[in-house]
Amino acid sequence: xxxxxxxxxxxxxxxxxxxxxxxxxxxxxxxxxxxxxxxxxxxxxxxxxxxxxxxxxxxxxxxxxxxxxxxxxxxxxxxxxxxxxxxxxxxxxxxxxxxxxxxxxxxxxxxxxxxxxxxxxxxxxxxxxxxxxxxxxxxxxxxxxxxxxxxxxxxxxxxxxxxxxxxxxxxxxxxxxxxxxxxxxxxxxxxxxxxxxxxxxxxxxxxxx
Numbered sequence: 552x553x554x555x556x557x558x559x560x561x562x563x564x565x566x567x568x569x570x571x572x573x574x575x576x577x578x579x580x581x582x583x584x585x586x587x588x589x590x591x592x593x594x595x596x597x598x599x600x601x602x603x604x605x606x607x608x609x610x611x612x613x614x615x616x617x618x619x620x621x622x623x624x625x626x627x628x629x630x631x632x633x634x635x636x637x638x639x640x641x642x643x644x645x646x647x648x649x650x651x652x653x654x655x656x657x658x659x660x661x662x663x664x665x666x667x668x669x670x671x672x673x674x675x676x677x678x679x680x681x682x683x684x685x686x687x688x689x690x691x692x693x694x695x696x697x698x699x700x701x702x703x704x705x706x707x708x709x710x711x712x713x714x715x716x717x718x719x720x721x722x723x724x725x726x727x728x729x730x731x732x733x734x735x736x737x738x739x740x741x742x743x744x745x746x747x748x749x750x751x752x753x754x755x756x757x758x759x760x
Contacts, residue, residue, distance in 0.1 A: 573710060574748040579606060581746040581753055582660065582691045590614055590657035594683065596646060596676075597664020601629035603693070604639070607660070613638060617653055621645040647672060650679045659683060659690045666695045667721050674733050681737050684758040690739065692754045697724035707749040727752050 582603070586593075588610055595604045598618035608614060616639045620626050626643055633639040644651060646668060659680045665673055680690050698704040705715060727744050731754060734742045739756025746753040 571712075572751075574751060577748065578693050578746050578751055578753050579603065579662075582662075582693050583607065583610075585691060585745065585755055586611075586658050586660065586689060592616070592654070592656045592658075594653065594656045594659045595619065596659065596661040596680075597667075598629050598641075599625050599662065599664070601632040601639075603660060603662040604629075605632060608638075616640065617642060617656075619644045619646070619650075646676060650676070650683065653683065655685045655688075656683055657685050657688050659688070660693075661691075662693045663695050665692060666724055669723055670725055673725060673730070677730075677733055678737050681739060681758060686758055687760040688758045690734075690756050690758075692730075694730075694752055694754060695722065695724060696730070696750055696752045697726045698750055699726070704750070710749060724750070727754065730754055 583606060586607060590611060591614060593604070593607060593611075593614055593616045595601075595607075595616060595618045598604055598620045599622075601618060604616055604618055608616070618629055618633070618639060618641045620629065620641075621644060626641065630641050633641065642651070642653075646664070665676065668676065677690075684690065698707055708714060708718060727747070731742050731744065734754065734756040737756075738759065740759050742754075742756040744752050745755045
């Protein structure tokens, strides 16, 4: 049940390292390709410093957005990033708890956040996301997922410059296959892993029209 993300040092260390995560921009690029340019409302779950939302707004500058996080450090950074932008609403919320009533969205996105939740909460969150989407809406989760074997997990850590001793105890990693099955069972269509590099994966599902 460890979650270190209320710690300023933990959040700041992540921000310092975020741009150096190998292949991260490849996954982000695929996500950006699949969110339609015509979306009117986006929900960003675990927005962090607002990196993903800022990328989405480059080609969708007028999209109405809600950004959620619970880390005080991250919230301070994201509020600064979007200061003066009336299209972005930043909300403090811990995703361990059910999502707030926020209306419907054309797209729900998340980037390396949901893996901090226990598995039962991941499943209930995916169900809540389904009900928050407009018919035809898309859910894109760029996520840290579990390796099939301990050896492959250690290989991933080496690839990002970490050791087993430096592994984040906040991580509650789950395999891709289980999460895709959950999305299908909930009712999403076109469910697939649209991109993957070792433990980084982009999971997408669409709510039927």
